[in-house]
Amino acid sequence: MNSERSIVGKNFRKVDGVKLVTGRPAFTDDIHLPGLLIGKILPSPRAHARIKSIDVSKAKALPGVHAVLTYQDVPRVPHTTAGQAWPEPSPKDTYLLDSKVRFVGDRVAAVAAESRAIAEEALRLIEVEYEDLPPVLEIEQAMAPGAPVIHDEPDSTDIHDASRNVAGYIFKEIGSVERGFREADHIFEREFRTQRQQHCSIEPHVTISWLDPDNRLVIRSSTQVPYHARRQVAQILQIPLQRVHVVKPRIGGGFGGKQEMLLEDICGALALATRRPVKIEYAREEEFTMARSRHPQILRMKMGVKRDGTIVASQLTVLATTGAYGSHATTVQGNTGSKVLPLYRVPNMRFECHIVYTNAPVAGAFRGYGCPQGFFAQESLVDEIAHELKMDPIEFRRKNMIRLGDLDELSAELGEGRRGLPRRIRSCGLPECLEQGAAAIDWERRRKAGPASNGHLRRGVGVACSMQGSGIAGIDWASALIKLNEDGSFHLLAGASDVGAGADTVLAQIAAETLGVSFDKITVTSGDTDFTPFDVGAYASSTTIISGGAVKKTAEKVREQIVKLASKMLEVPPEDLICRDNRVVAKSECGKSVTIADLAMHATYREKLQIIDSASHFNTDSPPPFCAQFADAEVDTETGEIRVLHLVTAVDCGVPINPRQAEGQVEGAVAQSLGYGFTEEMVLDGNGRMINPSFLDYKILSAKDMPKLTTILVETEEPLGPYGAKSIGEVAINTAAPAVLNAVFNAIGVRFRKLPVRPEDVLRALGAKGDA
Amino acid sequence: MNTIEIGVKINGESKRWTIAPGDLLLDVLRREGYYGVKRGCESGECGACTVLLDGKAINSCVMFAAQADGCELLTIEGLAQGDTLDPLQEAFLERGAVQCGYCTPGMILNARAFLAHQPNPTEDEVRDLLAGNLCRCTGYVKPVEAVLAAAEACRRNAKERER
Numbered sequence: 033m034n035s036e037r038s039i040v041g042k043n044f045r046k047v048d049g050v051k052l053v054t055g056r057p058a059f060t061d062d063i064h065l066p067g068l069l070i071g072k073i074l075p076s077p078r079a080h081a082r083i084k085s086i087d088v089s090k091a092k093a094l095p096g097v098h099a100v101l102t103y104q105d106v107p108r109v110p111h112t113t114a115g116q117a118w119p120e121p122s123p124k125d126t127y128l129l130d131s132k133v134r135f136v137g138d139r140v141a142a143v144a145a146e147s148r149a150i151a152e153e154a155l156r157l158i159e160v161e162y163e164d165l166p167p168v169l170e171i172e173q174a175m176a177p178g179a180p181v182i183h184d185e186p187d188s189t190d191i192h193d194a195s196r197n198v199a200g201y202i203f204k205e206i207g208s209v210e211r212g213f214r215e216a217d218h219i220f221e222r223e224f225r226t227q228r229q230q231h232c233s234i235e236p237h238v239t240i241s242w243l244d245p246d247n248r249l250v251i252r253s254s255t256q257v258p259y260h261a262r263r264q265v266a267q268i269l270q271i272p273l274q275r276v277h278v279v280k281p282r283i284g285g286g287f288g289g290k291q292e293m294l295l296e297d298i299c300g301a302l303a304l305a306t307r308r309p310v311k312i313e314y315a316r317e318e319e320f321t322m323a324r325s326r327h328p329q330i331l332r333m334k335m336g337v338k339r340d341g342t343i344v345a346s347q348l349t350v351l352a353t354t355g356a357y358g359s360h361a362t363t364v365q366g367n368t369g370s371k372v373l374p375l376y377r378v379p380n381m382r383f384e385c386h387i388v389y390t391n392a393p394v395a396g397a398f399r400g401y402g403c404p405q406g407f408f409a410q411e412s413l414v415d416e417i418a419h420e421l422k423m424d425p426i427e428f429r430r431k432n433m434i435r436l437g438d439l440d441e442l443s444a445e446l447g448e449g450r451r452g453l454p455r456r457i458r459s460c461g462l463p464e465c466l467e468q469g470a471a472a473i474d475w476e477r478r479r480k481a482g483p484a485s486n487g488h489l490r491r492g493v494g495v496a497c498s499m500q501g502s503g504i505a506g507i508d509w510a511s512a513l514i515k516l517n518e519d520g521s522f523h524l525l526a527g528a529s530d531v532g533a534g535a536d537t538v539l540a541q542i543a544a545e546t547l548g549v550s551f552d553k554i555t556v557t558s559g560d561t562d563f564t565p566f567d568v569g570a571y572a573s574s575t576t577i578i579s580g581g582a583v584k585k586t587a588e589k590v591r592e593q594i595v596k597l598a599s600k601m602l603e604v605p606p607e608d609l610i611c612r613d614n615r616v617v618a619k620s621e622c623g624k625s626v627t628i629a630d631l632a633m634h635a636t637y638r639e640k641l642q643i644i645d646s647a648s649h650f651n652t653d654s655p656p657p658f659c660a661q662f663a664d665a666e667v668d669t670e671t672g673e674i675r676v677l678h679l680v681t682a683v684d685c686g687v688p689i690n691p692r693q694a695e696g697q698v699e700g701a702v703a704q705s706l707g708y709g710f711t712e713e714m715v716l717d718g719n720g721r722m723i724n725p726s727f728l729d730y731k732i733l734s735a736k737d738m739p740k741l742t743t744i745l746v747e748t749e750e751p752l753g754p755y756g757a758k759s760i761g762e763v764a765i766n767t768a769a770p771a772v773l774n775a776v777f778n779a780i781g782v783r784f785r786k787l788p789v790r791p792e793d794v795l796r797a798l799g800a801k802g803d804a
Numbered sequence: 805m806n807t808i809e810i811g812v813k814i815n816g817e818s819k820r821w822t823i824a825p826g827d828l829l830l831d832v833l834r835r836e837g838y839y840g841v842k843r844g845c846e847s848g849e850c851g852a853c854t855v856l857l858d859g860k861a862i863n864s865c866v867m868f869a870a871q872a873d874g875c876e877l878l879t880i881e882g883l884a885q886g887d888t889l890d891p892l893q894e895a896f897l898e899r900g901a902v903q904c905g906y907c908t909p910g911m912i913l914n915a916r917a918f919l920a921h922q923p924n925p926t927e928d929e930v931r932d933l934l935a936g937n938l939c940r941c942t943g944y945v946k947p948v949e950a951v952l953a954a955a956e957a958c959r960r961n962a963k964e965r966e967r
Contacts, residue, residue, distance in 0.1 A: 045897045052905030053893040053912065055840020055880030062839035232940050234844045234852050235906045284842070284906030285940050316845040532904025532941055692900035692946075699943030700903065727849035727938060735934035735944040743945075 039545040058282040071312035072151040076133035079167035079391035079720030096146035115257030123358035134356035137321035167391035174388035200362035204445040212345025212380030216336025235284020239295040242309035257569030280559030286531035288397035320725035324396030350385040370446035372406030411496035411770035461684025461746040465660035469682035473662035494774025498766035501654035502759040503574030509650035510579040511565035516643040520629030527567025528579035546587035548611030573759030585647035665775035672791030676739035686750035686758035701764035709769030810873035815882025832869040840880035851937035854910035880909035895954035903941035
């Protein structure tokens with residue numbers, strides 16, 4: 033089937049590649065605006081306090097300062113910063129500026145000045161008197177009786193129980209876990225802990241805002257969600273949506289951190305106040321302390337199994353913290369249940385989760401969206417159960433894992449903040465992922481031989497599996513518009529937001545394939561709310577399948593118009609015509625054909641007809657991509673160092689539209705996943721202040737730290753995806769920690785249940801075991 | 805405010821810039837329109853602001869512009885010869901080593917300086933080299949491949965020139 037395709041499945045170069053490798057101005061901050069002011073935000077030095085008084089007179093008097101805003105100057109509109117479809121399922125617990133601060137780094141005031149130096153000086157001149165409130169820093173303290181209430185304001189909405197600091201609560205069950213545990217021969221229960229991880233896109237958040245000549249507010253921003261940002265900014269600043277124009281240029285990495293309306297509102301407010309262009313750009317330290325992070329969780333997982341290895345009950349109980357505000361609180365944690373538990377076809381499943389506020393940096397969307405936490409727990413526990421039952425971990429998984437044709441009911445229970453839609457498995461390459469991954473790591477031989485020992489080095493292999501989704505079923509939708517130019521080229525206008533992952537390229541490939549033209553005939557414009565049609569944005573692994581689906585539909589409609597005109601020109605019935613190789617060709621022997629270029633010229637100047645069309649697309653299901661990851665790891669029993677020697681990641685993403693880009697998605701996700709497992713942690717001191725807000729102290733992996741990676745794309749054909757595609761952006765981020773830690777167990781017989789695992793943890797554990 | 809004037813040769817062109825003594829090279833370069841020089845951490849940790857100063861890769865975020873007086877600078881904008889890309893740029897495109905592209909100029913310039921002295925590097929040497937350029941998108945597999953492929957292309961070109 034694929035052999036018939038000339039564009040899909042081929043490794044085209046990125047459509048935006050040349051400008052990126054030549055350093056042409058393409059990113060948000062790569063423009064020169066005369067009169068540009070620099071905006072800065074005064075971060076709260078306190079974790080929890082009321083602003084008793086705030087005096088900005090000295091700051092305002094400083095020459096070069098054009099505006100100083102506090103909560104007294106701006107509208108008070110409860111909202112969420114989560115860039116989600118309306119109505120957002122996150123609590124509306126955030127204000128443009130407020131009289132209370134809830135974490136170190138919270139907004140106190142904002143200034144706009146002629147230069148960064150003046151803006152920074154102005155911040156120092158703002159005099160704030162705080163009334164300190166006792167902070168809630170430990171996740172387990174948040175719900176305790178008498179705990180300080182973080183959101184005691186009366187006007188916030190959609191908080192589950194503000195008086196107990198509970199932002200959200202989830203309880204869902206299918207079957208009966210009580211019955212399941214009664215039927216089980218063995219019950220296993222373990223507790224796991226995960227930390228606060230940050231996205232660390234190399235481009236920090238940056239927004240530039242100005243009033244255009246029509247007095248409309250332009251917001252040029254590093255965002256994954258231009259349309260949501262437009263809606264939210266209009267709401268928060270209380271101006272008509274019509275007056276807001278959001279532009280998404282090239283983005284220097286997002287990973288969920290930019291699925292957030294983070295700077296657009298305050299930058300817009302400063303532009304309105306000064307009537308000058310204003311830029312706010314986070315410095316790296318601000319990015320760490322004032323942007324978003326991955327929700328830390330305490331997970332208690334309990335599984336009941338029969339003697340033969342059949343899982344009969346699975347229960348996951350989670351306590352998570354969203355930090356000071358509830359951005360993505362319920363939806364991220366909902367995913368920890370809905371995308372994790374159904375990997376195994378267990379008749380009785382229960383997921384319960386409290387998401388609590390703490391006076392800590394705000395969590396939000398982060399690639400994987402709740403799954404890395406859940407799969408760490410589940411894949412660690414499953415490995416332990418297989419070991420106790422003396423079963424091969426692969427065999428145990430094969431026995432229990434979800435398969436083609438299954439209907440996953442739990443995902444219906446755990447929808448996006450409301451009841452969702454059940455998930456039918458219409459394509460599943462997980463068995464092949466396991467098979468090919470095992471072969472690549474030499475599983476059979478290595479497991480049979482047992483852990484290898486060389487002096488103080490112990491070496492083992494481990495495996496972990498995961499799945500994700502492809503867009504949010506019934507909610508995510510996208511549209512596209514294609515027009516034919518008179519030279520036979522096409523403009524593709526897509527609302528989709530390429531944040532660096534290559535969406536524009538994939539969408540151009542889908543358009544070219546459908547239109548029967550070469551790849552270079554497609555010019556892509558994307559992510560501009562004035563010029564491109566609606567798209568929810570780049571998140572939830574939705575772009576290829578949802579935005580791609582919209583592009584395919586649009587291209588089909590345009591192709592129909594082309595064929596109709598060609599039929600008239602060639603006097604051949606439309607059903608006898610096909611588009612290929614930049615021509616419309618008669619299938620019959622007459623051999624008649626017309627080039628798209630000639631047809632376009634004819635349409636434009638003879639027919640006086642613009643060939644143009646658009647289409648919208650959504651799915652009522654979210655087909656999961658699958659992943660099996662294998663680790664070969666070595667433990668140095670003298671230093672405690674875990675050295676990953678080889679990571680094999682086998683992924684079923686349906687038909688990869690651009691295999692090389694798909695591999696790149698896997699490799700990048702694996703690097704973040706390894707960091708999550710072993711090096712990355714935002715460390716807070718006893719006052720809620722992050723003590724390691726730099727790349728020197730918060731360790732993301734470098735080229736030198738990475739193990740050998742092997743990526744295997746297992747192709748399946750997904751009926752709901754354009755040309756059989758599913759998603760690839762997230763699924764590979766879920767499993768490096770459990771895969772490596774299962775290999776570590778294989779090597780040294782020790783389990784680790786708290787991330788990140790550092791050499792000192794390994795040494796301590798070995799000491800406790802008496803091996804070191 | 806005190807200002808001083810410095811002279812540099814940048815991407816082959818002689819320029820004179822009026823700067824404040826404390827201005828960082830990164831800020832001056834971006835102010836002068838060399839937007840390919842990226843701001844990532846402002847503390848010499850991520851390598852996104854890498855430029856070549858007299859052929860040597862430096863982090864322009866931790867260097868005063870005044871220190872560049874009289875020096876020769878190369879930014880990513882000056883690497884291609886017209887429309888002909890440098891073999892490193894070609895290799896980064898061909899190998900899929902560019903995702904968001906924010907760290908790419910730094911990686912390419914760092915590699916450019918390195919390959920001038922070590923035309924035949926091992927994979928380990930390339931990994932050592934790129935350890936100075938943090939990337940959050942690629943997992944480094946394809947950038948490392950790209951540098952190795954570009955090195956090979958450069959060697960091939962050099963051989964052809966000898967003939």
